[in-house]
Amino acid sequence: MQTIIELLQQHASNNPDGLCVHLFSKRKKQAALNWSQLLGAAQRAAAFFKANGIGHRDAVALMGGHDLDFYGVWLGAVWVGAVPCVLPDPSVRVDRGIYWSRLEMMLGFAGVKFLALGSSITELGSTWTKQIPHSWYQQITASGEPIPEPYPAAADDPLLLQHSAGTTGTPKSVLLTHGMVERQVDALMSRSGRGSDEIIASWLPLYHDLGMICSFLTPLYAGVPVIWLSTFEWVANPSLLLDAIQEHRATRAMFPNFTFGFLASVPETESFDLSSLRTIYSGGEPVTESAVRAFLKRYSSSNFSTDMFHVGYGMAESVAVVTQTGPECPPKFTYIDKEEWSQRHHAVRVDPSKGECVAHVSCGLPLKGCRVRIVDERGKPLPLRQAGRVLVKTPFLFSGYFGRDDLNQNLFDEEGFYDSGDLGYTDEDGHVYITGRLKDLVIIGGRNVYPHDVEDVVNTVRGVYPGRAVCFGIPLARMGTEGLVVLFESEEQEDAWQELRELVRQTVTSSYDVDVFDVRCVPRTALRKSTAGKLARAGNRTWYLEGRFGEPPKAALGG
Amino acid sequence: MEFTQEALVDMIQRFIVREKGATTEPVNEVTALLRGGLLDSLRLVELTQQISNEFARPIPRGSLMPEDFETPAVLWQRLSEIWAENSSNVS
Numbered sequence: 281m282q283t284i285i286e287l288l289q290q291h292a293s294n295n296p297d298g299l300c301v302h303l304f305s306k307r308k309k310q311a312a313l314n315w316s317q318l319l320g321a322a323q324r325a326a327a328f329f330k331a332n333g334i335g336h337r338d339a340v341a342l343m344g345g346h347d348l349d350f351y352g353v354w355l356g357a358v359w360v361g362a363v364p365c366v367l368p369d370p371s372v373r374v375d376r377g378i379y380w381s382r383l384e385m386m387l388g389f390a391g392v393k394f395l396a397l398g399s400s401i402t403e404l405g406s407t408w409t410k411q412i413p414h415s416w417y418q419q420i421t422a423s424g425e426p427i428p429e430p431y432p433a434a435a436d437d438p439l440l441l442q443h444s445a446g447t448t449g450t451p452k453s454v455l456l457t458h459g460m461v462e463r464q465v466d467a468l469m470s471r472s473g474r475g476s477d478e479i480i481a482s483w484l485p486l487y488h489d490l491g492m493i494c495s496f497l498t499p500l501y502a503g504v505p506v507i508w509l510s511t512f513e514w515v516a517n518p519s520l521l522l523d524a525i526q527e528h529r530a531t532r533a534m535f536p537n538f539t540f541g542f543l544a545s546v547p548e549t550e551s552f553d554l555s556s557l558r559t560i561y562s563g564g565e566p567v568t569e570s571a572v573r574a575f576l577k578r579y580s581s582s583n584f585s586t587d588m589f590h591v592g593y594g595m596a597e598s599v600a601v602v603t604q605t606g607p608e609c610p611p612k613f614t615y616i617d618k619e620e621w622s623q624r625h626h627a628v629r630v631d632p633s634k635g636e637c638v639a640h641v642s643c644g645l646p647l648k649g650c651r652v653r654i655v656d657e658r659g660k661p662l663p664l665r666q667a668g669r670v671l672v673k674t675p676f677l678f679s680g681y682f683g684r685d686d687l688n689q690n691l692f693d694e695e696g697f698y699d700s701g702d703l704g705y706t707d708e709d710g711h712v713y714i715t716g717r718l719k720d721l722v723i724i725g726g727r728n729v730y731p732h733d734v735e736d737v738v739n740t741v742r743g744v745y746p747g748r749a750v751c752f753g754i755p756l757a758r759m760g761t762e763g764l765v766v767l768f769e770s771e772e773q774e775d776a777w778q779e780l781r782e783l784v785r786q787t788v789t790s791s792y793d794v795d796v797f798d799v800r801c802v803p804r805t806a807l808r809k810s811t812a813g814k815l816a817r818a819g820n821r822t823w824y825l826e827g828r829f830g831e832p833p834k835a836a837l838g839g
Numbered sequence: 840m841e842f843t844q845e846a847l848v849d850m851i852q853r854f855i856v857r858e859k860g861a862t863t864e865p866v867n868e869v870t871a872l873l874r875g876g877l878l879d880s881l882r883l884v885e886l887t888q889q890i891s892n893e894f895a896r897p898i899p900r901g902s903l904m905p906e907d908f909e910t911p912a913v914l915w916q917r918l919s920e921i922w923a924e925n926s927s928n929v930s
Contacts, residue, residue: 305901306900307902372873372906372908372909373873373905374874512905513901513904515883515905516883516887516903516907517900517903518884519900520900520901542884545885778861778863779863782875782876785875785876786875786876788876789873789874789876790874790875790876795876
């Protein structure tokens with residue numbers, strides 16, 4: 281095994297002036313690092329950490345923005361054998377008190393020994409965090425000697441701590457070893473057939489497993505450059521990604537499904553030369569046929585084809601990616617009989633011109649060494665094209681959540697397969713299709729939102745009848761992602777409902793930094809209950825879409 | 840249309856009513872647009888395009904960040920700076 285530090289030294293020796301990362305921005309001054317400069321920054325950061333008593337297995341948290349120094353600090357931590365974990369940046373939407381208290385929970389679970397802060401953090405927001413030794417990225421990479429020898433990491437030494445991609449929910453972290461990450465990167469590169477002339481454009485946040493693995497670590501391992509955009513800057517200006525591709529002749533770009541819809545809405549008056557692009561990588565949320573078609577139509581002059589889409593499926597519990605399409609196995613766009621699917625979850629192919637159908641997009645074949653099994657609720661394997669629970673077993677599967685023994689019972693079956701909590705099926709070519717979730721998870725723009733946590737916070741709003749709030753996701757075809765709908769009962773007079781709805785929306789947004797698509801207040805006992813007497817998310821979702829709580833917005837009905 | 844803070848507030852109010860429905864309190868210059876859940880991340884782009892169309896002035900790509908939409912007053916300040924910079928660049 282070659283460690284990431286050994287590879288960094290190799291890249292700096294073989295290609296010292298080659299571009300490693302370019303910070304692309306229209307707001308900040310653009311800046312770049314070559315491999316030699318990155319090596320220097322990592323060495324100085326390592327000297328800093330060593331001088332401050334940080335070493336083997338010490339968790340170092342990194343947070344606070346889109347700074348070039350992030351790279352050197354992250355690698356400097358690994359250099360001394362410490363374990364970096366990247367935490368979410370404060371969003372302008374979230375209440376600061378809530379943000380810092382959630383951060384304290386994450387830092388506590390990880391046992392963080394040092395906080396490395398980027399420029400978007402001007403001061404620490406809680407008394408507890410101020411007590412943790414901390415410094416800013418610029419100071420950490422400023423100067424330092426002597427340069428320590430790199431820690432001689434073995435395959436089972438920890439490399440990084442990855443938090444689950446959840447916006448809500450009690451933090452769950454996965455400890456990834458050097459060996460796990462190396463095997464994942466190797467499997468990804470085998471499938472993608474990545475060339476040494478690749479240039480990657482990405483806006484993905486690095487606290488998310490897809491961003492960390494696909495647009496930070498894999499390029500570092502492979503020695504290819506990244507054109508790096510700030511997530512926040514991109515959200516307000518999605519066509520910046522296309523500017524980055526055009527200006528730097530990027531060959532690969534990261535496109536979670538909602539990106540397709542986002543970019544399809546860029547005015548036709550704006551044009552871009554995207555001829556350098558060879559691969560569009562999509563993961564983090566299911567790819568939908570409608571979002572892809574909208575994107576292809578908008579950029580028809582670029583002659584993109586769906587063969588260039590690399591669609592991946594996976595989870596942080598298996599580093600990042602378990603199945604993926606690639607040059608040898610492009611994504612399949614399949615049309616399925618609607619009736620057979622909705623009644624029996626059986627994917628029967630039909631001619632889309634001949635009847636009602638739904639479109640499914642495949643996530644490709646399992647990567648090297650990975651196995652996927654589709655089973656029923658008792659664990660019995662299901663035939664091809666019959667949807668069921670998706671179990672996975674991979675060479676880079678975790679062994680349990682870090683510091684959470686309460687969650688680590690019964691994670692695997694007797695053969696070592698992990699239940700992903702997703703629903704899907706396989707076809708006769710071995711392609712995997714992910715079609716839903718057992719858990720009521722909502723995925724908005726690639727971020728996981730747990731309904732239970734949203735409902736908990738809604739229940740604290742004065743005027744909401746306690747225990748009578750429910751939320752769920754609905755597909756928003758135009759946006760290429762899901763929308764969060766919140767329903768709650770109230771005994772207040774109807775003329776107070778408008779204000780209550782606004783308060784609920786504000787509370788959810790400022791607590792969890794999530795977009796709320798629709799909020800409805802309904803009279804007492806109007807929400808649907810299951811036979812066990814609990815509020816039924818699926819049942820209320822059906823009623824909502826049927827218009828039982830008032831006509832839903834057009835976007836909810838595919839408009 | 841002349842670009843004043845009042846005109847911008849009015850425009851944002853109409854946008855929000857169209858996208859989200861009527862609000863209890865009308866939008867004013869200090870309304871928390873993002874934290875209040877009135878604007879979501881996918882609508883920032885649409886609002887930006889709407890502002891550019893309504894006031895007939897281009898907004899250079901990358902010149903607005905999410906924090907610029909914190910309130911209408913913050914947004915008005917930032918847009919004033921952007922359009923002042925662009926005018927001085929042209930002249």
